[in-house]
Amino acid sequence: MAPVTRLVLDVLKPHDPGVVPFTARLGDVEGIDAATATVVEVDERVKTLRVTLAGEDLDLGTIREEVEDLSASVHSIDQVSCGSRTVEDPLLGE
Amino acid sequence: MAPVTRLVLDVLKPHDPGVVPFTARLGDVEGIDAATATVVEVDERVKTLRVTLAGEDLDLGTIREEVEDLSASVHSIDQVSCGSRTVEDPLLGE
Amino acid sequence: MAPVTRLVLDVLKPHDPGVVPFTARLGDVEGIDAATATVVEVDERVKTLRVTLAGEDLDLGTIREEVEDLSASVHSIDQVSCGSRTVEDPLLGE
Amino acid sequence: MAPVTRLVLDVLKPHDPGVVPFTARLGDVEGIDAATATVVEVDERVKTLRVTLAGEDLDLGTIREEVEDLSASVHSIDQVSCGSRTVEDPLLGE
Amino acid sequence: MAPVTRLVLDVLKPHDPGVVPFTARLGDVEGIDAATATVVEVDERVKTLRVTLAGEDLDLGTIREEVEDLSASVHSIDQVSCGSRTVEDPLLGE
Amino acid sequence: MAPVTRLVLDVLKPHDPGVVPFTARLGDVEGIDAATATVVEVDERVKTLRVTLAGEDLDLGTIREEVEDLSASVHSIDQVSCGSRTVEDPLLGE
Amino acid sequence: MAPVTRLVLDVLKPHDPGVVPFTARLGDVEGIDAATATVVEVDERVKTLRVTLAGEDLDLGTIREEVEDLSASVHSIDQVSCGSRTVEDPLLGE
Numbered sequence: 001m002a003p004v005t006r007l008v009l010d011v012l013k014p015h016d017p018g019v020v021p022f023t024a025r026l027g028d029v030e031g032i033d034a035a036t037a038t039v040v041e042v043d044e045r046v047k048t049l050r051v052t053l054a055g056e057d058l059d060l061g062t063i064r065e066e067v068e069d070l071s072a073s074v075h076s077i078d079q080v081s082c083g084s085r086t087v088e089d090p091l092l093g094e
Numbered sequence: 095m096a097p098v099t100r101l102v103l104d105v106l107k108p109h110d111p112g113v114v115p116f117t118a119r120l121g122d123v124e125g126i127d128a129a130t131a132t133v134v135e136v137d138e139r140v141k142t143l144r145v146t147l148a149g150e151d152l153d154l155g156t157i158r159e160e161v162e163d164l165s166a167s168v169h170s171i172d173q174v175s176c177g178s179r180t181v182e183d184p185l186l187g188e
Numbered sequence: 189m190a191p192v193t194r195l196v197l198d199v200l201k202p203h204d205p206g207v208v209p210f211t212a213r214l215g216d217v218e219g220i221d222a223a224t225a226t227v228v229e230v231d232e233r234v235k236t237l238r239v240t241l242a243g244e245d246l247d248l249g250t251i252r253e254e255v256e257d258l259s260a261s262v263h264s265i266d267q268v269s270c271g272s273r274t275v276e277d278p279l280l281g282e
Numbered sequence: 283m284a285p286v287t288r289l290v291l292d293v294l295k296p297h298d299p300g301v302v303p304f305t306a307r308l309g310d311v312e313g314i315d316a317a318t319a320t321v322v323e324v325d326e327r328v329k330t331l332r333v334t335l336a337g338e339d340l341d342l343g344t345i346r347e348e349v350e351d352l353s354a355s356v357h358s359i360d361q362v363s364c365g366s367r368t369v370e371d372p373l374l375g376e
Numbered sequence: 377m378a379p380v381t382r383l384v385l386d387v388l389k390p391h392d393p394g395v396v397p398f399t400a401r402l403g404d405v406e407g408i409d410a411a412t413a414t415v416v417e418v419d420e421r422v423k424t425l426r427v428t429l430a431g432e433d434l435d436l437g438t439i440r441e442e443v444e445d446l447s448a449s450v451h452s453i454d455q456v457s458c459g460s461r462t463v464e465d466p467l468l469g470e
Numbered sequence: 471m472a473p474v475t476r477l478v479l480d481v482l483k484p485h486d487p488g489v490v491p492f493t494a495r496l497g498d499v500e501g502i503d504a505a506t507a508t509v510v511e512v513d514e515r516v517k518t519l520r521v522t523l524a525g526e527d528l529d530l531g532t533i534r535e536e537v538e539d540l541s542a543s544v545h546s547i548d549q550v551s552c553g554s555r556t557v558e559d560p561l562l563g564e
Numbered sequence: 565m566a567p568v569t570r571l572v573l574d575v576l577k578p579h580d581p582g583v584v585p586f587t588a589r590l591g592d593v594e595g596i597d598a599a600t601a602t603v604v605e606v607d608e609r610v611k612t613l614r615v616t617l618a619g620e621d622l623d624l625g626t627i628r629e630e631v632e633d634l635s636a637s638v639h640s641i642d643q644v645s646c647g648s649r650t651v652e653d654p655l656l657g658e
Contacts (some may be wrong), residue, residue: 001114001118001119001122002117002118002120002121002122002126002129003118003121004114004117004118006130007114034179035147043154047157060114061114073155076136077112077113077114077133078132078133079130079131079132079133080113080114080116080117080118080129080130080131081117081120081128081129081130081131082117082121082128082129082130083121083126083127083128083129083148085127085128085148086126086128086130087100087127087128087129087130087147087148088130088146089095089102089130089146090100090102090146090173090182090186091144091146091172091173091186092132093187094148094186094188
């Protein structure tokens with residue numbers, strides 16, 4: 001299978017741990033070079049984050065385990081990129 | 095015929111396999127250098143993905159077979175690019 | 189006359205041949221370096237495509253013949269560029 | 283007077299000659315390096331084109347003559363650029 | 377005082393002289409490297425132009441004189457840039 | 471944990487100290503290379519700032535202390551980036 | 565404190581001095597490399613300008629003095645950037 005180079009995930013996270021240690025821990029998962037988490041919704045008990053992860057060979061299983069270790073859950077997957085380079089969707093935003 | 099260098103497809107996919115293995119398998123098809131799948135709609139039984147594929151000589155037949163092997167189907171083709179380089183549509187977004 | 193370097197055409201195409209072989213055949217016309225076809229409307233019998241063609245000296249006559257050979261027709265011409273370089277319209281999108 | 287380097291014109295053109303030969307002929311006028319014509323309106327008898335012309339020293343008189351020779355007319359001038367380089371309007375689109 | 381490097385002016389101009397000679401004459405004023413005039417409104421007797429002028433040391437007095445010599449008037453000043461480089465407004469369009 | 475390279479914070483700040491010394495002090499915190507504060511709301515007693523901080527290894531604890539030392543408070547965290555490079559969210563703005 | 569590298573100010577200015585000498589004088593303040601003033605509102609007695617100033621070490625006190633010397637006043641501060649480089653707000657425009 002082609003290596004996954006970028007993942008955009010919807011993550012539900014309790015307020016603890018905070019967004020900063022949560023993202024820093026994800027950024028530390030093997031194969032992840034960069035992680036950006038944007039807070040898109042804040043409810044009483046959970047925050048919804050859109051998390052973008054980039055690397056040379058991302059493993060969803062390992063990422064999901066780390067997310068769950070951090071008391072959060074992957075609610076859905078918004079975008080997946082893989083291959084020897086990253087192609088952007090030319091119709092995004094149309 | 096000129097080689098196809100980029101394809102944007104609308105794909106209907108059951109929830110299993112997931113978007114990540116689905117895209118990684120597509121990215122592994124001969125001639126595909128990069129694949130990006132964006133989830134555009136989620137229904138009870140299927141997900142609608144917009145899948146962008148790039149390479150030097152894409153073969154729709156092989157891609158369609160792989161998609162169907164993965165229990166999904168190509169619902170429609172949104173954009174096709176071919177030739178020795180890729181030209182963008184200057185009126186897109188107008 | 190100055191050489192035509194980019195053409196944007198509105199094309200009506202029956203469902204057969206498909207968009208991929210249709211675009212690949214157009215990309216093979218003499219003088220065409222790149223072809224991108226975006227599906228903009230799907231009706232019962234025809235698809236409307238916006239087709240962008242780029243090259244060093246495009247010939248509309250030859251392109252139209254090829255389109256008609258493929259059972260389709262050039263419905264209208266949206267944009268034409270010609271000369272030793274391509275100038276973009278600075279007011280597009282205003 | 284400073285040399286005119288880019289002109290954006292509104293042109294009314296009968297259906298004959300077509301947009302392609304019309305633009306190719308304009309692109310052949312002395313001093314024009316590039317011409318891009320976008321069809322912005324189609325009426326029963328005429329098409330309205332927005333025509334962008336670029337070169338090192340454009341002459342409106344010569345361009346207007348050529349336009350009229352082609353049975354069309356310059357309806358209005360939308361933008362004029364001149365000088366030793368081209369400056370874009372920073373407030374365009376505001 | 378710091379040298380003015382770019383000016384955006386609102387200019388009211390009678391129909392004569394035309395936009396092309398008007399802009400070409402402005403482009404010829406000492407210190408002006410580039411001039412772009414966009415027609416933003418056409419009334420019975422006057423045209424409103426937004427005129428962008430760029431150079432290394434623009435002098436509004438000289439520009440205003442030239443504008444008035446051409447039977448037009450500077451209605452207002454929309455933007456002024458000066459200094460050893462040009463900084464763009466990061467909040468423009470917000 | 472992966473080093474944090476960019477933080478976007480919502481900060482509530484009393485009118486004193488002003489936005490300029492406030493941002494300059496934040497920019498002086500160890501590990502911060504650049505700070506940009508945009509005023510997004512002004513109330514009778516407080517200003518709401520969106521503060522973007524960039525560096526090679528940002529520490530939220532130290533930043534929060536500095537913010538509180540300046541009589542302000544971190545109201546929420548909008549975005550966190552970490553890793554050996556910064557990845558942008560491809561779906562931002564969709 | 566980290567050096568301030570860019571400031572965006574809301575300035576209220578009487579009609580005299582004009583926007584051009586006003587901006588040119590600001591551009592001359594020590595430490596300012598570039599100044600851009602955009603007129604955002606015109607009232608009977610005052611103009612509201614959004615003024616962007618860039619340099620290697622801007623001093624608000626000196627700038628405010630110069631503004632007041634010019635019979636104008638800093639109405640509010642919209643954005644402040646400081647540090648050894650300038651970071652843009654990734655959420656601007658969201």
